[in-house]
Amino acid sequence: MASIVAAALLTMPATASAQRAGTLVSAEPAADAPAGMRAWRVRYRTMSDRNQPIEVTGMVIAPERPSSGPGRVIAWTHGMIGVAQKCAPSSGGLNFTMIPSLADVIGRGYTVVAPDYPGLGSAMVHPGLVGVSTGRSVLDAVRAARDIRGANAGLRFAVWGESQGGHAALWTGQLARSYAPELDLVGIAAIVPPTDLARNMKEGSDPRARALLMAYTGTSWSRHYGIPMTAFGSRATQNVMTRLADNYCIETHKKPKLGTILGIVTVQRAIRNLDLGKQQPWGRLMRENSVSPAAVPSPLLVATGSKDVIVAPAVVRDFAQRACRNGKAVRYLSIPGGEHATVARTDARTTLDWIDARFAGQRAPSDCGRI
Structure with missing residues (x-):
């Protein structure tokens, strides 16, 4: 006792x-x-x-x-x-x-x-x-x-x-x-x-990793700072990003499920020409958190x-x-x-x-x- x-x-x-x-x-x-x-x-x-x-x-x-x-x-x-x-x-x-x-x-x-x-x-x-x-x-x-x-x-x-x-x-x-x-x-x-952070978002050469990082950071910052996710494209793309963020934890020794892979490919296509550092208030927040x-x-x-x-x-x-x-x-x-x-x-x-x-x-x- x-x-x-x-x-x-x-x-x-x-x-x-x-x-x-x-x-x-x-x-x-x-x-x-x-x-x-x-x-x-x-x-x-x-x-x-x-x-x-x-x-x-x-x-x-x-x-x-x-x-x-x-x-x-x-x-x-x-x-x-x-x-x-x-x-x-x-x-x-x-x-x-x-x-x-x-x-x-x-x-x-x-x-x-x-x-x-x-x-x-x-x-x-x-x-x-x-x-x-x-x-x-x-x-x-x-x-x-x-x-x-x-x-x-x-x-x-x-x-x-x-x-x-x-x-x-x-x-x-x-x-x-x-x-x-x-x-x-x-x-x-x-x-x-x-x-x-602006350069990191832009210059990473693996497009799949960049897409997943965008999904994570976009969802996180949208909720934390109260920013709309319109910079990332259509409502459908935004929904895919939030589903990835809410459901997928990286496990380095496990292959992602097919749904996760397809979601990453969808985001990858949508953001291929996006320079988030030039979108406000995203660019300002990236500078503040660099x-x-x-x-x-x-x-x-x-x-x-x-x-x-x-x-x-x-x-x-x-x-x-x-x-x-x-x-x-x-x-x-x-x-x-x-x-x-x-x-x-x-x-x-x-x-x-x-x-x-x-x-x-x-x-x-x-x-x-x-x-």
């Missing part, structure tokens, strides 16, 4: 602080955690981009035998898997396979904080690629993890993300000092990140793959160059033959070694002279 009471107290914050951003609401132990790990599916408070308190979800994964003292934290920010509530990585065991080299991460003694982002796992619209909303949810997940007994989460953290998560990682850095000044961000690793290379703190690790057909390597390179011109220390990786879905995994050890060095206080390397 005493243990039950203690667990209840752990997951029920005091009334006075119940609405505070970063407050842990609940932490449910995950029975399916891999060997050598402990994990919790969490609910916690954050603040939306409209400064409204909201409750969101995520997962925290820690070594089964944590080290003494406040532990080092890696915030893992996942790539685009959909915009429907059911697509949340924490709802099943997806985080255990999605996070690159998780066994190595835990073996190095890190506690992993993996937010779902607002609207994935929580009853609200998912504001996909909306920087402020996503970045705040990451920072508040790091805060909330500190209240889980056994997670051993400290104030020092690095953020590591791929694709949409690379965008989230950079926005987390952009917001960290003003939004969560008590946290100590030691480094940002952004893998295949969309940074200039990443500022001047505002993101260093040190940075930025990686792309030469065969990425979803986030154009040229856009990633341009961002790294602009960050260098703004005085940032940038470790830049361009992986020969690297694809959008592979770079985070094939080069996970390089990324983790770089993160280790940031926690160790070593001087950050910079490739700005050769980019």
Whole structure:
């Protein structure tokens, strides 16, 4: 009975602080955690981009035998898997396979904080690629993890993300000092990140991926910002886009159903000549949610793959160059033959070694002279 009471107290914050951003609401132990790990599916408070308190979800994964003292934290920010509530990585065991080299991460003694982002796992619209909303949810997940007994989460953290998560990682850095000044961000690793959203929407060379991204972002932003979807064409096309967004979560090891494929082809045809960045208010919102290379703190690790057909390597390179011109220390990786879905995994050890060095206080390397 005493243990039950203690667990209840752990997951029920005091009334006075119940609405505070970063407050842990609940932490449910995950029975399916891999060997050598402990994990919790969490609910916690954050603040939306409209400064409204909201409750969101995520997962925290820690070594089964944590080290003494406040532990080092890696915030893992996942790539685009959909915009429907059911697509949340924490709802099943997806985080255990999605996070690159998780066994190595835990073996190095890190506690992993993996937010779902607002609207994935929580009853609200998912504001996909909306920087402020996503970045705040990451920072508040790091805060909330500190209240889980056994997670051993400290104030020092690095953020590591791929694709949409690379965008989230950079926005987390952009917001960290003003939004969560008590946290100590030691480094940002952004893998295949969309940074200039208008260019990313236009220059991705895989038309099917571009169509699906348009369906996800168009539906998400239309609902979040209250924008009509007329820029995408007929009512029939708009309906196909919303059905894709509401029903399809990307599963990288499963072939989409025929209906999904046909829906993507329909959208692909409808938007083949669309430059969304020139359509207002879409263009303005894309600029607002793009990443500022001047505002993101260093040190940075930025990686792309030469065969990425979803986030154009040229856009990633341009961002790294602009960050260098703004005085940032940038470790830049361009992986020969690297694809959008592979770079985070094939080069996970390089990324983790770089993160280790940031926690160790070593001087950050910079490739700005050769980019």
